[in-house]
Amino acid sequence: MRLGFLGCGTIASAVVRGLAGKGHQITVSERSTSRSAALAKAFGDVTVACNQSLVDASEVIFLGLMAETAEAVLNGLVFRDGQQVVSFMAGADLDQVADWVVPARAAAVMMPFPGIAQGGSPIMALGDTELLGQIFEPDNRVFALWDGAELKAYLAAQAVLSPAARLVGDAADWLGQRVSDPAQGEAFLRMLISASLQASGCGELIEALNTPGGFNQRLRLHMEAAGMRESLTEGLSKLEG
Numbered sequence: 201m202r203l204g205f206l207g208c209g210t211i212a213s214a215v216v217r218g219l220a221g222k223g224h225q226i227t228v229s230e231r232s233t234s235r236s237a238a239l240a241k242a243f244g245d246v247t248v249a250c251n252q253s254l255v256d257a258s259e260v261i262f263l264g265l266m267a268e269t270a271e272a273v274l275n276g277l278v279f280r281d282g283q284q285v286v287s288f289m290a291g292a293d294l295d296q297v298a299d300w301v302v303p304a305r306a307a308a309v310m311m312p313f314p315g316i317a318q319g320g321s322p323i324m325a326l327g328d329t330e331l332l333g334q335i336f337e338p339d340n341r342v343f344a345l346w347d348g349a350e351l352k353a354y355l356a357a358q359a360v361l362s363p364a365a366r367l368v369g370d371a372a373d374w375l376g377q378r379v380s381d382p383a384q385g386e387a388f389l390r391m392l393i394s395a396s397l398q399a400s401g402c403g404e405l406i407e408a409l410n411t412p413g414g415f416n417q418r419l420r421l422h423m424e425a426a427g428m429r430e431s432l433t434e435g436l437s438k439l440e441g
């Protein structure tokens with residue numbers, strides 16, 4: 201497909217890295233000059249163009265802009281019928297985007313994570329998830345959401361990633377003070393946790409690790425008694441409000 205990226209910041213450049221070399225023709229905007237130039241240098245199928253040339257050259261246009269600046273940027277551009285627009289912008293809903301890109305079709309809002317550059321990443325999406333599946337699967341997985349309220353809830357819940365990384369990082373530091381190769385210790389814990397959660401559901405895994413008096417059960421009960429679960433629910437509810 202002919203894909204264009206308006207805004208070539210943190211998330212757009214991660215998405216481009218994930219799609220490069222997969223048979224698409226990719227155009228990125230000139231802004232974030234060092235990022236766009238690095239992408240064009242690294243990948244033969246990525247070229248840099250001004251915003252209007254990018255729109256003219258693309259069948260699907262991704263919006264990697266900040267929502268606050270999007271309206272002004274998009275109002276200065278001419279879109280055409282038959283083009284599809286996919287927004288990464290957390291702060292703008294699909295109806296707003298549709299008004300800004302007439303007569304193109306505002307196809308979807310998708311929230312990628314930086315890990316999309318390597319593939320194997322979850323993508324939260326609203327709208328035409330079939331189109332997104334064609335572009336991003338099977339390297340990644342598109343999670344179709346029902347409406348804006350669901351997207352808001354997913355956006356809050358995904359924030360569990362940072363405390364989860366904190367927990368594993370702290371356990372790795374604790375381990376690192378007791379072993380000869382701290383980096384290997386952290387790699388072990390990261391692999392243990394990601395592979396275990398990839399292989400089974402959370403409830404199922406907790407059950408499998410629930411041997412009475414076993415280390416896993418003892419540590420979990422200790423942390424639950426310290427309020428871990430209440431603290432998480434309270435924090436998520438604050439994000440939601």
Ligand SMILES: NC(=O)c1ccc[n+]([C@@H]2O[C@H](COP(=O)([O-])OP(=O)(O)OC[C@H]3O[C@@H](n4cnc5c(N)ncnc54)[C@H](OP(=O)(O)O)[C@@H]3O)[C@@H](O)[C@H]2O)c1
Binds near residue numbers: 211232265288289314
């Ligand atoms: N970061 C994430 O993990 C993530 C995940 C999901 C969704 N998002 C959403 O993605 C959007 C971008 O986030 P980000 O973190 O990638 O921000 P960012 O790094 O600041 O990217 C914004 C990009 O917009 C460009 N830009 C500004 N004015 C422009 C113009 N007139 N023409 C073309 N490009 C212009 C900026 O260029 P300059 O650098 O030259 O100003 C920059 O490349 C946000 O709406 C955010 O909500 C981000």
